[in-house]
Amino acid sequence: xxxAAGGSSALLKTSLALGLMPDEPYTGPVKVKPAxxxxxxxxxxxxxxxxxxxxxxELERAGYDCTILEASFRPGGRNLTVRNGDxxxxxxxxxxxxxxxxxxxxxxxGPARIPGHHRxxxxxxxxxxxxxxxxxxxxxxxxxxxxxxxxxxxxxxVEYHTDARGLMSELLWKSADSNQxxxxxxxxxxxKLKKFSKTYGDLTENGKYIGSxxxxxxxxxxxxxxxxxxxxxxKAMLDSSFWYGGLLGSETYDWAxxxxxxxxxMDNVIKAFLRNLKRQPVLNAQVKKIFxxxxxxxxxxxxxxxxxTVKADYCFNNIPAHFMAGIENNFSDNYQSGLNAxxxxxxxxxxxxxxxRFWEKDGIYGGIxxxxxxxxxxWYPSHDIHAxxxxxxxxxxxxxxATKMFEALSQEERLKAGALSGEKIHPGYSKYIENGITIPWxxxxxxxxxxxxxxxDNFEKxxxxxxxxxxxxxxxxDQISHHTGWQEGALxxxxxxxxxxxxxxxxxxxxxxxxxxx
Amino acid sequence: MLAKRYLSxxxxxxxxxxxxxxxxxxxxxxxYCTVCHGAQLKGNENIQAPRLSGLSxxxxxxxxxxxxxxVRGDHPDNLTGGxxxxxxxxxxxxxxxxxxxxxxxxxxxxxxxxxxxDIKAGEALYQTCSACHGPxxxxxxxxxxxxxxxxxxxxxxxQLNHFRLGMRGTHKADTYGQQMRAVSGVITSEKDAANVAxxxxxxx
Numbered sequence: 001x002x003x004a005a006g007g008s009s010a011l012l013k014t015s016l017a018l019g020l021m022p023d024e025p026y027t028g029p030v031k032v033k034p035a036x037x038x039x040x041x042x043x044x045x046x047x048x049x050x051x052x053x054x055x056x057x058e059l060e061r062a063g064y065d066c067t068i069l070e071a072s073f074r075p076g077g078r079n080l081t082v083r084n085g086d087x088x089x090x091x092x093x094x095x096x097x098x099x100x101x102x103x104x105x106x107x108x109x110g111p112a113r114i115p116g117h118h119r120x121x122x123x124x125x126x127x128x129x130x131x132x133x134x135x136x137x138x139x140x141x142x143x144x145x146x147x148x149x150x151x152x153x154x155x156x157x158v159e160y161h162t163d164a165r166g167l168m169s170e171l172l173w174k175s176a177d178s179n180q181x182x183x184x185x186x187x188x189x190x191x192k193l194k195k196f197s198k199t200y201g202d203l204t205e206n207g208k209y210i211g212s213x214x215x216x217x218x219x220x221x222x223x224x225x226x227x228x229x230x231x232x233x234x235k236a237m238l239d240s241s242f243w244y245g246g247l248l249g250s251e252t253y254d255w256a257x258x259x260x261x262x263x264x265x266m267d268n269v270i271k272a273f274l275r276n277l278k279r280q281p282v283l284n285a286q287v288k289k290i291f292x293x294x295x296x297x298x299x300x301x302x303x304x305x306x307x308x309t310v311k312a313d314y315c316f317n318n319i320p321a322h323f324m325a326g327i328e329n330n331f332s333d334n335y336q337s338g339l340n341a342x343x344x345x346x347x348x349x350x351x352x353x354x355x356x357r358f359w360e361k362d363g364i365y366g367g368i369x370x371x372x373x374x375x376x377x378x379w380y381p382s383h384d385i386h387a388x389x390x391x392x393x394x395x396x397x398x399x400x401x402a403t404k405m406f407e408a409l410s411q412e413e414r415l416k417a418g419a420l421s422g423e424k425i426h427p428g429y430s431k432y433i434e435n436g437i438t439i440p441w442x443x444x445x446x447x448x449x450x451x452x453x454x455x456x457d458n459f460e461k462x463x464x465x466x467x468x469x470x471x472x473x474x475x476x477x478d479q480i481s482h483h484t485g486w487q488e489g490a491l492x493x494x495x496x497x498x499x500x501x502x503x504x505x506x507x508x509x510x511x512x513x514x515x516x517x518x
Numbered sequence: 519m520l521a522k523r524y525l526s527x528x529x530x531x532x533x534x535x536x537x538x539x540x541x542x543x544x545x546x547x548x549x550y551c552t553v554c555h556g557a558q559l560k561g562n563e564n565i566q567a568p569r570l571s572g573l574s575x576x577x578x579x580x581x582x583x584x585x586x587x588x589v590r591g592d593h594p595d596n597l598t599g600g601x602x603x604x605x606x607x608x609x610x611x612x613x614x615x616x617x618x619x620x621x622x623x624x625x626x627x628x629x630x631x632x633x634x635x636d637i638k639a640g641e642a643l644y645q646t647c648s649a650c651h652g653p654x655x656x657x658x659x660x661x662x663x664x665x666x667x668x669x670x671x672x673x674x675x676x677q678l679n680h681f682r683l684g685m686r687g688t689h690k691a692d693t694y695g696q697q698m699r700a701v702s703g704v705i706t707s708e709k710d711a712a713n714v715a716x717x718x719x720x721x722x
Binding site for chain 2: 093284286289302305306307321322324325326327340344407443445448
């Protein structure tokens with residue numbers, strides 16, 4: 001552990017020296033080389049998801065005439081916020097959202113949180129005037145529950161966290177005490193390490209963990225001395241899965257607090273782009289053919305029972321890659337193989353309208369409870385604290401086994417499974433449920449997947465192929481990033497593609513003439 | 519200005535030389551089908567959705583009905599079958615007729631080979647199949663045996679495995695499926711299935 005700590009500080013120094021740390025100020029999206037006077041370059045954008053819309057916006061700013069084709073009845077792709085009356089277009093299970101018709105009753109079915117280092121997205125939120133608010137991604141008052149641990153009883157994360165730290169610190173103290181670090185540390189260092197473990201885990205003077213009031217008290221702390229609960233036994237801690245749910249749930253970089261969300265729903269990001277675009281997307285336009293021609297890209301789509309063929313100087317394609325084999329094209333075998341290598345990801349969410357914000361009575365304001373059941377997580381809304389009702393996220397999982405299980409269930413069965421798992425954390429949970437929706441992303445019309453991914457080998461083989469244009473056709477979307485399932489990944493892919501376009505333009509060829517960059 | 523631009527798009531569309539006259543539009547409301555099965559129902563292996571153009575009306579109708587009534591696809595391990603079952607769940611008899619009419623009017627290029635198999639070994643095994651599906655695998659309506667020529671090899675491979683593993687052809691109402699499961703007993707491994715799929719694929 002100590003060796004690793006030394007290693008990481010060495011790594012930090014190296015990273016800083018190499019300029020790998022994100023300490024450079026972000027200067028905003030790529031500026032596409034403006035069209036020359038008298039020229040009216042054109043672009044076809046396939047898919048009105050975030051990558052498509054941001055690409056269109058930057059191209060329009062440079063004087064391009066953009067046509068956005070969207071297969072669905074709505075723009076936004078997986079950035080989907082539903083409210084009363086909205087359609088959830090699941091294949092074979094279309095749902096209409098029955099939430100109360102109120103401003104605060106909405107659910108972000110796709111992306112739902114923005115960390116402070118997603119600078120591309122935050123830049124657009126700022127410049128396109130999308131108001132943000134803090135979204136609590138963790139609540140120490142929320143629970144962790146596992147049927148197989150602690151008798152299946154829900155445990156407050158704060159208690160769990162405190163005990164886990166205490167028990168691990170005690171082990172650290174013991175190793176320091178028994179001269180385990182002779183080779184690495186001086187006597188003085190060992191003393192410091194013991195002091196650290198004592199402070200970190202709230203140990204006694206002789207290095208024992210006997211519980212801590214950091215995890216709350218069995219008495220009223222305002223009127224009495226605090227009295228900690230008896231701690232979890234070390235064996236019970238090891239038998240549980242504390243390294244994920246209770247402990248590390250909000251420890252990854254993308255979940256580094258504080259997170260943000262647009263006030264009123266994530267789709268405000270989409271609405272902001274639409275407000276700023278000169279031409280709105282053509283909806284219900286399903287692409288059937290994409291052909292690279294010498295001087296541009298030709299796309300055939302179907303709209304209201306008619307074929308339309310359109311041509312433009314460039315095409316930016318945001319269509320999920322797994323659909324491309326079903327669309328006629330003249331891509332090279334290697335390019336098409338790369339597209340085929342991107343696999344559908346599975347991700348599933350449930351949202352319940354709760355007639356009462358019962359969790360707030362239990363001290364939970366925002367944040368997440370973790371369940372070892374298939375539901376994975378329960379999210380408590382950070383907005384509209386103390387309102388009467390609230391929309392609770394009742395399941396969030398990308399575990400393939402769990403998502404496939406949910407996908408195969410009927411709507412009623414999914415909601416019932418969600419309610420039963422919720423009961424284990426909050427007894428009486430079901431009786432608060434007024435209605436619910438389910439979103440299996442790999443069954444959603446025109447998406448059929450979320451968290452598209454390639455194997456490590458395929459990344460090596462194809463990622464760079466798909467990052468480059470083939471002819472004048474550019475693939476975009478979070479699928480062409482290392483950050484699939486995040487809007488920042490989508491924006492990065494768009495930025496990357498527009499940089500390629502600038503390179504192409506700098507290579508001194510005239511729009512309308514064949515090009516040989518591929 | 520915008521209108522003019524649109525107009526030029528439309529004119530271009532009308533004049534587009536590659537637009538095959540045989541291509542049929544997707545009937546409104548059936549766009550769902552092409553999301554997975556692709557343009558002109560050419561099939562998409564990434565979604566495990568087979569090519570449908572080239573299948574006979576009577577076979578399509580039977581399968582849609584089987585999916586609708588959970589006679590086909592209702593096995594916990596058959597995920598794609600389960601997906602299709604959901605899509606057919608609420609179809610009316612008239613809708614099934616309309617779908618079949620549309621599907622049989624589509625045309626798409628025959629799929630490319632994706633499976634490497636021992637064609638000689640496949641040919642030997644196919645002798646059993648040939649009794650119903652015919653020497654060229656074009657099917658036999660009288661016997662209820664569908665056309666296999668023009669189906670994706672990976673789809674044939676998967677279905678043979680489904681029959682072999684009891685994921686298809688076990689429902690008591692699936693008369694033809696049960697028959698198929700019985701006679702496909704000659705295929706006893708994934709390798710056999712691959713060999714037969716490869717053999718069928720190369721038949722003209």
